[in-house]
Amino acid sequence: MKLSKRTEPHFRMTESGMLLIATRTAGHPQLQFPPLEFVHGDEPVEQVPIGPFGQLYTYTLVHPGKDSEPYALAMVDFEPGVRAFGRLICKDGKAPAIDSTMRIVPSELPDGSPDYAFEAVSGESA
């Protein structure tokens, strides 16, 4: 068996902003985000940065109940042909309009590990 776990992070900070890292292989040339977690055999894995800007495809505001704060989720489309899911930051409690230009911003998972979220570039509330 030749099976290896990739350890590269799924995002990268650059001067132009935060990027997500998609992957593809010769056998599966469609870009994939989240990136491949495991690699079988010796097939090379290409890392392709996506972002920093995308378009909001859809969103929702989740109300988990009286003991937890509401939170927002979004699907954001990036060139060239990648849709990413993640937390949505709503300024002043307002979700951005669908098709708004979004950027990737630093965030954290509930366990405190570094992650990403999406935020409207400016003034594009629904």
Add this chain to the structure above:
Amino acid sequence: MNEPKIVGVGITDFGRFPELTEEALAQSAILEALSDSGLHIRDIEAFYCGNAIGASLPGQRALRELHTGGGAVYNIDNACSSGATAINAALSALRSGQYETVLVFGMDQLSSLGGGPLPLSRNDWNNKRGMIMPALYAMRATRYMHEHGMEAATLADIAVKNRQHGLLNPIATFCKATTREEVLASRQIAEPLTLLQCCPAVVDGAAAVVLSTKPSKGLAAPVRVLASVVQSGLFETGPEDMTEAEITARTARLAYEQAGVGPQDLSLIECHDAFTISELLYYEALGLCDRGEAPQLLASGATALGGRIPVNPSGGLIAKGHPPGATGVAQIVEVCEHLQGRAGKRQVEGARLGLTQVTGGGIWGVDHAACSIHILSL
């Protein structure tokens, strides 16, 4: 080899029964199905159990005290499609000649889980970031409203229609009549979906069917299975259209082809209305109308009892609740009862051909993990 037919059906009340167990509920449905089929449990050569939430060996746990003859038990977990997938597997065994008479049952008891949405894998990429099933459907609804100009009131009207149906169904034990205003004013779950637009998650229930290639000894006419199709989700990481229920449309195409019928031939449908938006998306995926026309189809009354093609005459998941292992089998029981003319006050008059559709699973990268469609007739 004779054609396998459904020769007996059984179903429990769907409701909250924390004092019971899923095994006891399953036994009740199994005994009812056996009585309906005129068969004894020792006539059953193999058992297929759909169960999504329970612990290991669900089928053996349920059957232990029914004194089977020790035939094979196949336990099948395909999330909300578990029961329907079990029927598909049982039909394959009957058609291959492996068995002549089998029993399929589905069961789950959720009242012991304490409420909230159905539990999903915590290791899933999306779920780690807060995805729950209502949120996935809410995002579909948001996009559908954006693309087609649908109002939130249309979503509410699905909840009203299905609860009106459910009031006629004696097993929908906690179904209550509701209004569009009450649906819209109920607590937000995942905007735009409110509480009354989500199927009750804390529900217990079981259903069972006996299938046989032998002549029926049952109380009612045996039911033919013209199509039985199970499909799995395609891995998609690109900008797919979330307003298209791709896996349901694909499964339906295969089922119509297998049955040699089309959507225009159907008398009734039981579909997976886990959320109000689901039923609207499935109108289009099942070919009842073109893309973007589901709100108009609903508004026309065509999908209500008395309409051209009643959808969810049982009340669906929204009125009955959704014990996921049982749902797919319960849909089959419902359609059988309509075809056999014993659906009581909710009877679809002259029902000749019925379709059941159930999806299953929330994992990143696929529309749904599973979809099962059956087409039944006398």
